[in-house]
Amino acid sequence: MAQDAVKKTGKRTQAVSAKKQAILAAALTTFSQYGIHGTRLEQVAELAGVSKTNLLYYYPSKDALYVAVMRNILDIWLAPLRAFREDFTPLVAIREYIRLKLEVSRDYPEASRLFCLEMLQGAPLLMAELTGDLKGLVAEKSAIIEGWVEAGKLAVVDPHHLIFMIWAATQHYADFATQVEAVTGKTLQDEAFFQQTVDNVQRMIIEGIRVR
Missing domain, CATH: 1.10.357.10 (Tetracycline Repressor, domain 2)
Structure with missing residues (x-):
């Protein structure tokens, strides 16, 4: 049981990391095209394949996402x-x-x-x-x-x-x-x-x- 829990935790961590990397990659593309002021979080979320709510869970604001990028x-x-x-x-x-x-x-x-x-x-x-x-x-x-x-x-x-x-x-x-x-x-x-x-x-x- 403990091993199953460890495996589940590992998979969850990998999934979170992959999702954050997808968001950062999408943000880089949109920020480099439109700048921070011309970029909308909806654009980034759509390009990353996540919901805006999910994006904001990891990066609570556009400024926070921009700084991470x-x-x-x-x-x-x-x-x-x-x-x-x-x-x-x-x-x-x-x-x-x-x-x-x-x-x-x-x-x-x-x-x-x-x-x-x-x-x-x-x-x-x-x-x-x-x-x-x-x-x-x-x-x-x-x-x-x-x-x-x-x-x-x-x-x-x-x-x-x-x-x-x-x-x-x-x-x-x-x-x-x-x-x-x-x-x-x-x-x-x-x-x-x-x-x-x-x-x-x-x-x-x-x-x-x-x-x-």
């Missing part, structure tokens, strides 16, 4: 920076960071665009996360870059501006995907174009910070 995005967005490690040589670490950031742009374009939209609006619902986890992580990785510069392993460059440049160069391919496709006729889903993008962005940034 944005926190998920921040986790995805920061994963490449968390992987940035001092035990790699500087150029290898930065080259790998660029590749991982472009993979995020390729694999999570909706997330990147919604994050961009939130930044353009002044991040009213995400400022605590930006000034907390994001700021702390950037400070930690900036210290690594600064150490490389001081050791003569990188050209003299301000760590923050290097990170900002990588963000701008890599996220462009998600945030302005329509423009990229209009100009080139290709997207990052095209394997050859993705690799060409990685090679070119790496080369331009790496050559700017290589010790002469």
Whole structure:
């Protein structure tokens, strides 16, 4: 009997997790299309295949749902920076960071665009996360870059501006995907174009910070 109860609890937990993930995925799609103000919870519930009442059981308001989506995005967005490690040589670490950031742009374009939209609006619902986890992580990785510069392993460059440049160069391919496709006729889903993008962005940034 105890084992049956455990199995039932496990299945219920899995079902709840699946339902919450479906809601978050639907919310990401609608928020990235219409923004927080243009999105209705009924739209999200319909896309997720749940009732509005059920949605509100897990996320009691549109703001709460939006913040949950944005926190998920921040986790995805920061994963490449968390992987940035001092035990790699500087150029290898930065080259790998660029590749991982472009993979995020390729694999999570909706997330990147919604994050961009939130930044353009002044991040009213995400400022605590930006000034907390994001700021702390950037400070930690900036210290690594600064150490490389001081050791003569990188050209003299301000760590923050290097990170900002990588963000701008890599996220462009998600945030302005329509423009990229209009100009080139290709997207990052095209394997050859993705690799060409990685090679070119790496080369331009790496050559700017290589010790002469």
